[in-house]
Amino acid sequence: MSWETVIGLEIHAQLATQSKIFSGASTAYGAEPNTQACGVDLALPGVLPVLNKKTVEMAIAFGLAVGAELPKKSVFARKNYFYPDSPKGYQISQFELPVVSTGAIDIEVNGETKRIGITRAHLEEDAGKSLHEDFHGMTGIDLNRSGTPLLEIVSEPDMRSADEAIAYAKAIHELVQFIGICDGNMQEGSFRVDVNISIRKPGEPLGTRTELKNINSFRFIDKAIAYELDRHIDVLESGGKIVQETRLYDADRDETRSMRAKEEANDYRYFPDPDLLPVMITQEDIDAVRQTLPELPAQMRARFIEQYALSDYDANQLTASRATAAYFEGMVKQGADSKLSANWITGDLSKALNRDGLSIADSPVKAEALSDLVKRIMDNTISGKIAKQVFDAMWQGEGSADEVIEKHGLKQITDSGAIEKIVDDVLAANAGQVEAYKNGQEKLFGFFVGQVMKLSKGQANPAQVNELLKSKLS
C-alpha cells in the first residue's frame, strides 16, 4: 500500500498598515536599519504596547472572507524564547483565544473543488532581522521589522499533495490582496508559508510531522514538499523514525535540513500578556468591517461567468486581482463587448504589461481607451489584426484609438466598390492560380484572400473580401 501525504500550512501575512501593531513606528519597507524602531520595538524599560485598531479590523475582514467564527473576546499571549532579534525575550502573539476561529476556503485542483479548513488566524508581531555578515565576529541586528503586524493563518491538515498545498497558498495569497489586508509581496517577506508535512498509510492515524520554514515562492513549496516527502518515505521504509522538528528549506541546494537541535527550544511557555487587556469585538465592529469588504474572488468569478457569459478560464484570469477585474468592468461599462474585452486583457494587454514589467494599474492604455479600440473592431472600422497595430501605437503614446486610426489611415475599407476593384486586380494578376482553383485546388482560396489583404494593406473588410471572392470564383 502506498503512502498518503498529509499537509497543513501556516501562512504569515504581513498586514498592510502604516504603523506597527503595538507602536507608532512606520512599517515602510527598505528604510535604513533601525530608523523605524522606536522604544516599544526596542523593548526599552517602561514602555507599553498599544494595539493598532487597523490590525483588528483586517483580521475581522479575513475572518469574514473565509466564513470564520469571530469570537467576542480575544487575548494576546507571550511566546517566550530568546533570540537577539526579539529584544523583549518574547513575541506578543495569541494562543488560547485567537481573533479568528474556524473557517474554510475552497480550492480547485484538476477541475475539482475541495474545501480546506482553516483552524484559526491570530495576530502577532514580527521579529527583527539578524545580519550574519562579518561584523568582527558579531551579529548585526536591524529592528525595523520588529513589531510589524502579522496575521498567522493556520490550516487544518486537509491537503494531500503539493498541488493542493500550492492551490491553497495561492487562494489565500489572492484573497488577502483582494480584501486589501496584505500586499502579497513574497520577495519582501510580506507573505511567508511554513509547511507541516507527514505521511501515513491511508486510514491510519496522522504520522509524525516536520515543519518546513523559509519558503518564499510557490515553486519552492513544490520542491520543498517533494524533497521532504522522499525523506520521510526513505526514513520510514528503512525502519527509522521521523523526528518532530523544524527544518529549513535551502533553495540553492534544494534540500531541507534540521534547524533546531534542542527540543526544549520549542517550549514557549505561553501565558496571557499582562500588558494587554482582552480585545472585545462587538457585532457592530464586525458589521462595520463587513460594509467595507469588497466582492470576494469566488463570488466575483461566479458573477462574471453569469453576467458576462465568460468561460471559467476568462473569469479566473480577470478576477486574479481587483485591479484586473476593475479594468475589465471599466471596459464593459464603456460599451465594449465582454468577450472581446476579456480577450484583449488576457492577450495583448497582459503581454505588453509583462514585457514592460508594469502592473495593470500602471498601464499606459487605460480601460476607457482600450474600450474605444474594441468598439472600433465592433463597428467594423478596423479589423482585429489592424487593432493590434493600433494598440501598439496607443501603448507608445500616439493617442486615442481614433487618433491613431486617422493618423495612419488604418480605417477598414468597407466600400464594396473599392474592395471589388482590388479583388479584380488580384484575380487578373494571378490567372494561373484562378485556373488551378477552378480545377479543384480549393485551398488556393486562402491565397487569394491573402493577396487582397496585402494589396489593401490589411484594411479590406475580411467578410466582404470572402464574399466577393466566392462569387467571382464560382
Add this chain to the structure above:
Amino acid sequence: MSLQVSEVKKIAQLAAIAVEPAEFELVSKKLSNILDVFAQLEKADTGGIEPMAHPLDQTQRLRDDLVTEINLREKYQAIAPSTQKGLYLVPQVIE
C-alpha cells in the same frame, strides 16, 4: 509538589538564568513552594466561573493606525554597547 534538580536546570535554561550548582537545592525548594500555592488554588471550585485573562475588568483600547514615532536612532544607539552601520551588534548568533 517538589521539583527535581533536572527540572530546575531545564527551567533555568529556558529562562536563560544562570543557576550555580550550589543553588539548585535552594532554588528547587523556593520554586516548589510557589507551585504548592498554585496547587492549593487549583483545589478551589471554579465551575461556572469564566476564566479571566487580566485582573482588570476592562477591555483593550485601540489606537488609530498612524505613524507617530520619529527616527531617534542616534539617541537609542548612544547607549548601546556596540553598533555599526546603524545596526546593533550582539555576540554572534549561530543558527
